Amino acid sequence: MSFWNAFSITTRYAELPRSFFTYVQPTPLENTRWVIWNSKLATQFGLPEEPESNTELLSSFSGEHVPAVFSPLAMKYAGHQFGGYNPDLGDGRGLLLAEIKDKEGNSVDLHLKGAGLTPYSRSGDGRAVLRSTIREYLCSEAMAGLGIPTTRALGMMTSDTPVFREGYETGALLVRMAETHIRFGHFEHLFYSNLLSEQKLLADKVIEWHYPQCIAKDKPYAAMFDEIADKTAYMIAHWQAVGFAHGVMNTDNMSITGQTFDYGPFGFLDDYEPSYICNHSDYQGRYAFNQQPRIGLWNLSALAHSLSSLIEKSDLESSLEKYETRLGHYFSQLMRKKLGLLSKQEGDSRLFESMFELLSQNSVDYTRFMRALSYLDSQDKQTVVDLFLDREAATLWVELYLARCEKEDKSAEIRCKEMRRVNPKYILRNYLAQQAINKAKDGDYSEIKTLSMLLASPFDEHPRFESYAQLPPEWGKKMEISCSS
Template sequence: MANYHPLVITNRFAQLPACFYRDVTPQPLDNTRWVMWNSTLAIQFGLPENAPLGELKQQLSGEVEHPQFSPLAMKYAGHQFGVYNPDLGDGRGLLLGELTDAKGSVFDLHLKGAGLTPYSRMGDGRAVLRSTIREYLCSEAMAGLGIATTRALGMLVSDTPVYREKQERGALLLRMAESHVRFGHFEYLFYTNQLAELKLLADKVIEWYWPQLAQAENPYIAMFEQVVDTTALMIAQWQAVGFCHGVMNTDNMSIIGQTFDYGPFAFLDDYDPSYICNHSDYQGRYAFNRQPSIALWNLSALGHALSAIIDKSDIEQQLAQYEIKLQQYYSRQMRAKLGLNTTLEEDGEFFVSLFELLEKTHVDYPRFMRELSNLDHQSPSNVIDLFVDRDSAKTWLERYLLRASKEVDENGNSITAKQRCEQMRKVNPKYVFRNYLAQQAIDKAERGDFSEVQTLAKLLAAPYDEHSKYESYDKLPPEWGKGMEISCSS
């Protein structure tokens, strides 16, 4: 077995009362083998740099019992497409335990696709290869973009058949997260009148994730304030990079503001604010431009559940801060992407004109932002050529360059185009998760070739780098690859 230091494993959630979860033994898949292993993340927690074999591989895949793991399925509820559903919980994933790294950071280790649980409802408790690949790639892409997210430690494929629209192969994802506590955990306890347990969970959230809040005048108000803040930051980041979650149910909302539960998701190709990536979202509830308001709706649902321990007026006061915080975070994100860090009176109208132009012309959003970042060494025509309406693009670009020329540093010195663009290239990725690239990688993987998955994982983990060897992955998507709708079936 490869050398690694002993794992530091805890089971804090397993110490909670029985109403929070059910103990479940993973149901092994047939002939599992590693197809991805996140070496960088593994080393952080003392795991082998290379995908482990032998007993450790069997333990991580649920084939044999690890003496320190306590596999469990969490119980929670949630609002799904705005309708409360009390019958939710981990239907195909198990919390194995928690790993602690050398710095003392604690992450949940979660095995997705581990088989039936008491909360599987009509499902089979399995995950298929295509959805597992998508979650692996996108969670690492979000981490590469600097957005709070769950992470992917490893992925295994098997010979076990799983039936969706067609027969597929069962797969396993080892997911790591600082927390798997969801808004829906508090909703479940509130609506079942388990108020002592709700208070206990709030105490544990404070103890585990924000211990400094225990000293606040009212720790529960301070906790809700923190949830509002981290959620506002996450949504601002999603909107700035063009990420569409697709299923923003309250049971898919992390209590600590991490991007969570990758199902039908997408990044914008052509700029379309009303884009719907989930083909099951018939009403467009989770369209891209509705994500900010839906997050507030979800926070309100959480606030209602927390009314058992927080006064309604205090909840409303914190909710009133959401849009203010969201606008502040979003403005900061977009100013960095455009290299306009100073604030001028003209900026409000200027930003409006930009998004009107992007929406009118449906220009490729990530490419547009990256080309703006390259104006220090490339021709302005690289930006203008992205637009069908070249005259409008040229007019806007001239205005942008005039506005950018007014940028100064903290000492009042003019910022050069090179200085501005160097900073912009640190926040405008060259490589983004494109659904058509992911689908091509999935098609190859289903034939046993994981080379494209590995290449995409490499590029998405360092999306701001040039990666000159892989510049073909920076191409604009073909028409058939734009605006793809993704199924919930996984």
Template sequence: MSSWTSLRLSTRFASLPSAFYSQVSPTPLENSRFIAWNEPLALQLGFAPEAHLDAEIKQALSGDAIVSPCQPLAMKYAGHQFGVYNPDLGDGRGLLLGEITAQNGEVFDLHIKGAGLTPYSRMGDGRAVLRSTIREYLCSEAMSGLGIATTRALGMLVSDTPVYREKTEPGALLIRAATSHIRFGHFEHFFYTNQIDHLTLLADKVIEWYWPELSNQAKPYVAMFERIVDNTALMIAKWQAYGFAHGVMNTDNMSVLGQTFDYGPFAFLDDYEPSFICNHSDYQGRYAFDQQPRVALWNLSALAHALSPLIEHQDLEQALANYETLLGRYYSAQMRSKLGLVSAAPQDSELFDDMFTLLADNHTDYTRFFRALSSVDQDDTQAVIDLFIDRDRARAWLERYLARAALELNGAGELLSDEQRCLAMRKVNPKYILRNYLAQIAIDKAEQGDYSEVQHLAALLANPYDEQPSHDVYANLPPSWGKKMEISCSS
């Protein structure tokens, strides 16, 4: 049995000046109880399986008690929401308990979401409902399984506390582990309030905690911003390659480490629709799927403005100018990997463009297409062609693709076989993704007191590339009611 005192806990963010946060005691939920515990992550962090957690750990993680050395706090930040600056932001329903050092030496924030009112709750109640908590729990673990940088979900609790949204729902709590909770909006807050000393301190701490090697650079702050630009470009490239729409890319939802952060109205693409909007509050389509690369650059520009007291204008401009090059390089590498193409050939751009046009014109399921393409060594090519309405056009493109793929060489300089290529492709083209309808089924069952589907989906999505024949139903096309679901921020 692991005890609280056996964990490697610290409170480094709480050691910063009070301008960075407000100390807040959690407001306990009524009759809270664990309904999910991420055992693989828990073991990495030094926790035991749920059955062997002592009462003190459960009290600390549920917000029922403050256990030393924790100093719960709500971070203060600001941000641009749908392009409009909002100074009145901060952790409105989440609290940072402290930091924990994992078995491998990596430091994670321990954070509880849904812990009650804070000074930054504005008109909210500081609570999280069961459905939104399930969605974040499942998606953060699904993204981790895909290999996309993300915050992680350590555990989840439900309670008898009523929470009022569109209807009365059970209050829930997410235990989140993240390498950092520092957002672009943290820098914006200190810049717009002219707290340049704190802005400088924040930059120093980001370097010290996450990239200490940058302190030896001639211009450490420039190197820091370049690292943020690079990490953001990589994250966006992976979102686009895997068909993930975040839905609310405000600057306060952008991690300085390039980790996917604050899961709200997200969605993975079903049919390939570049302009897909998953957030029903996004009336202008600002955060549509195909706008995410542009918005990330806009957000980086907002961060650059906030860093202008520390970094020369030309250095900021140069770092921003590198974004599109980095994004293109990362995205090209992702897509080549998904298509099993190692080298570059003159006809590739046209082949890629024609593929995306074909997918969009035929409303073809994005994930199913790439997985089927990864299995042409095992299945007849007809399985790919049958995904399209215009099969003659699909057949013509597939013939071009296979002829191009046949030119690839392996590491020994020999022609790459279909088997070799497809084996590599199946390691980067998932069979299972968190489709919104699957999350909704799990939510519906959970609201009736059955949490088995949540646990089942979490286990399935931890290994999305593996063939799991007994679970093939989870790789099926969504039903008509489950396609292109628009989700609200409280979902």
């Protein structure tokens, strides 16, 4: 009897017509072995806390032996990449293995990234390298720790298989979990290929699987799009509030359930720089940090166009018109919590604006500043002022801020305690990820495990690991990362 027969495994995406995907068996790597296993996430699905306790886990996820209950497939989709439509996209190195239900009955995709060639690999080799796999594992778990909608990482494996990028690197595999791997680009592919009956079928399945509340609506497809637009605004508001730059917001990297998806050249802000570009291939700054809200709307507009055969123009436009208001509302809520200013008072907008202006003009570390504000119940205001070059302007702002805090109906102690629950002490700075990558190249995975532990609870103090909350060294600031993986 297979180990997997004890679990609730489905392959519902494989029941769609063959125009949606191609069956592909994963191509195993040589001498595959675990780097890290997400024990806490695993137990939510009844999986073992330690992967070594069941050898079938490694053989199943490495592709050496595909369980009968799995149905590996590569999805076909398209997408707008840096603003230009590309019809020739699909899962070029990842396979949807199956869906598994957690203990509460929620169905989640099991996906293997780096599984080998598929019909959609184009000129690629279908592989992922250790470097990028570490980054995705750490960042998806960092985002989960911050409470931001995201795909998850169940585990990652390394191997003895060499993979060529700029030079030879180590082939690796990531087991990714997501509410769904359906992207904006799925609908774009079906629309531009004139597969409109298939597109209607996909919309029906998306509603059935992910938006059942829309079934009873007068206009179910319009309600579905409105939900997607709202979830996208919610996700991007969280990115902006925490200082996260995705780096490659192509429509094929946009989830229809509003989860942060496909971690490539991402970066968290160090010095506050609104125009920060983390992707060294983004020569025009299309996906700069401060452009993300606008690009979210652009991508939703592209999705709306592809749904125009199902949804009336007026309904699409209505949802698009609400996007900026929704995003602004979510962002304002998040920033008020971060600043401990939950009531609305006259002059708040200017206080917020002047804060961001000061941060930008003085190149102040965003995370460090927000965390410092949350200690003003026990530390002198000078600890915040000293983060700025222009101490006079900083002193004036802090005094205005503290005066504004006095108008809140709670003590400084309670206010700051609540602020420390939403202002992280630890984020995945790119230099920290790079240090973990450097050690992993020598077979030392300890840094990956340490970072995973810290990023799972980023609001806690972790006194033994204070160095991970320090400002980055000069070489580690504003690192630009390649899309290559």
